[in-house]
Amino acid sequence: MRKITIAVVGPADSVQLISEVAKEYSEKIDIMALTYKVAEEVPTILAAHNGLPDGWLFSGKVPYSHAIAANIIKQPMLSIPHAGSSLYRVLLEIANQEKLDVNRISFDMVSEKDIAETLSDLEVPLDPIRTFDCEGIVSAADMTEYHYQLWKSGKTKLAVTSFYSTYYALKDRGIPVFRIRPLRSNVRTALDMAYQMVEAVKFKSSQISIQQIVIDDYAGVIRDASSTYEVKRLEAKLYPLLIQYTEMVQGSIDIHGPGHYTIYSTRGAVEEVTQGFTVVPIQEQLTQLLSVPVSGGIGFGPTAHAAEKNAYKALGFARHTGKGHWMVVLDEGTVLGPLSSDTYLKYSLRPDASLSQCLAKQLQISVTTMNRLLASLDKLDTETIGADELATPLSITPRSARRLLGILVEHGLAEVSHEEALYKGRPRKIYRLLVDKIVQKHGSL
Template sequence: MKIRLGLLGAADSFEIIQSVIIKYPEIICMPIECLTEEDLIKKVTPLLEEVDMWLCTGPITYKIVQDWKGIEAPVFYITYTGSTLYKTVLQVLYEQKIEVDEISFDSGNVATWEQALHEAGIKTKPRFVESEIISLEGLVQYHFELWESGQTKAAITGHPIHHELLRLGVPTYRTLPSTMAVEAVLTNILRTYEMLHFRATQIAVQIIEIDSFVGLIKDTFSTDDIFRIEIKYMEKLLSYTKKVHGSIKSSGFGRYVIFSTRGLLQDITGNFSRVPDIHEFDQASKEAVTCGIGIGQTVYDAEINAGNALLHAKECGKSTWMICFDDKKIAGPLGKPEQLTYSYTSEQLESVSQQTSLSVITLNKLKSSLKKLSSDEINSNELANYMQISPRSARRILTVLEEKGFAKVVAEEKPHTRGRPRKIYKISHF
């Protein structure tokens, strides 16, 4: 197992970090000096496919990476606590001959800095701590204004804020990572990689049904003709099966089962966010394909989950793809704006289910719909769209919840065309 680890941040931190990484033969380190978003675009973008995980030298670099949103792989950062912090404070106190409450801090909350000072035997508490990394410019301004107004006499921060404050004349010191902090984050990286690797090798089963096959069967009387049609579809699916390094078998007229692994399927579906393209199928054939994907520790578990996913897909109509994970969560329809992720079980929703006679799955779909809308208010048309049911069924669900005290009407919308006003329900106790 070799982990390709991209190291991002200020170059003066690399030596400390790499001196620890060298003790981990399973990690290949790729140091890349990045101080701005422009650096990330220029230096990191070409390497996105070559790096498994990323490590930032500190929270400020991590903030820049998170704001950029260009990295999909896991990103970690080294935290500054304990000796890392109080060592810097002691240096400031010794060199500047000042008190702790005359220093401005960032890259940590008040409790973190107080704990570090307590470990160093310093009882004075810090007065000026910016716990939020608002922006690089904002942090520079925060420290500079305190110093310029005479409230502070020095600042402790990270790179590149450190460099900018020095340019402005502020006595500034920066924290550097400790070997213990580096070892802690490397241990976390190794565990995460093992977990992701394990998940990627889980069994994935796809049960594909081609709806148009049934129509062809009705018009075909020869067994040989039926067999030829089946072989034709099998051949078209073979090249797709090769893409996922899987195997395929026929499971009855118009139904095929493909076996592969979670990692490969995750790649071609964009982390299960879209339907994979079967190039050999024309548009009409693609629209006739319904698929259930199952993930499991064994082939048996994965097939059971694939069957459940297929049932949910059929409820939404043909050309729908759904997935059932090993934790029994359902996601889908893949590739559609109304894609939801919901669970079979929930102790809280079990109680609601017993009081309303609505199934836990229905309640979980409703809960996921609200999460998708980022609201606790919904109307029947929105619910129908997300749950792929009729507006009438959606109205019935909302009415039942209202009757049992889990929803209340908070407003009414007048439709653009003729018709009765749509009630907007506020959902509670979920």
């Protein structure tokens, strides 16, 4: 069994509890205990330990919200929920120690729904429910003031908080306060989930990556060259760039044939170097140093055969979109690209995407074109468009784009906005895509 390291972030007492429970998982999990006094320290903790653990476990919603806002961590992150059994425990503590009416309690970082459901299960009515819950960051000082003002006005007699520093600040003011902390059962569930998440990410990262990179229209390059030496000089300029890129992705490179190269690597390395499959890191050098375009297809899969198959699919899509483009096909059939392009799209190849398949059948177009159209809607700055502009993101000819726009008009999903006069020839039609209707029709099938 593979052993992983999980960083646990939270107040000292919560981290201690999680670390104690984690001893039950000592064969597969090592704990990195990271504590804070105030949650505002979380970004500093993350920055100091970024890249060291395989995953991160936060003691609750408060430190987790700070981690999300910091946007530093790339590893899997998980927080321990404070609803359900944790809420039951604190209410039981209150009942045993304070004998207090639950209608005189203020809560924070617990939703009104969770409180209502918990008390409904206990057959205890609560009206009104006083809770301060939000998805973003809120300071402990603001939360302390929230509870204090309710107590001071006589609306509450007791506070229940998820904030470590709020708990002690209210105690110092003499206000009865209880703190929601994780239960051992919740910790066990979270540790199991954290392990599974890390394993899933590691599996993805270790997937085989195969890239097929070609000089576009190599036969034409040879035909137009003044001599074979000119072609060799071109290849001599390209190869060092590909060596540089291969080193970046920690892979190996083979010359597949004249003007054709294959690079072997792993998904994790390629994803990092291409910034999440969005850019070609050597695109600028390729453009500056070479007089001909170079296209690339990047494929992933659990086996070399699957990765190679996807790489050739990606190369086919790249060539279909034009010269000098790079595309990606993921193992689950998602297409990304062109990389380093304003027309970058993400869509699925899966023919079993039932909604897209039904709409594509009605419009008499391919599922792939349908998925490209849906993906393109988010990229359009305007709802009015001509056939030439629509053809580019869909990787089809202007003639095919005009046919598609005509079909959309027939089905009430587009309309002719106006005609645009040209210097020569007939005026071209400009269409208004009825985006809301297209999306609505797609979702209602």
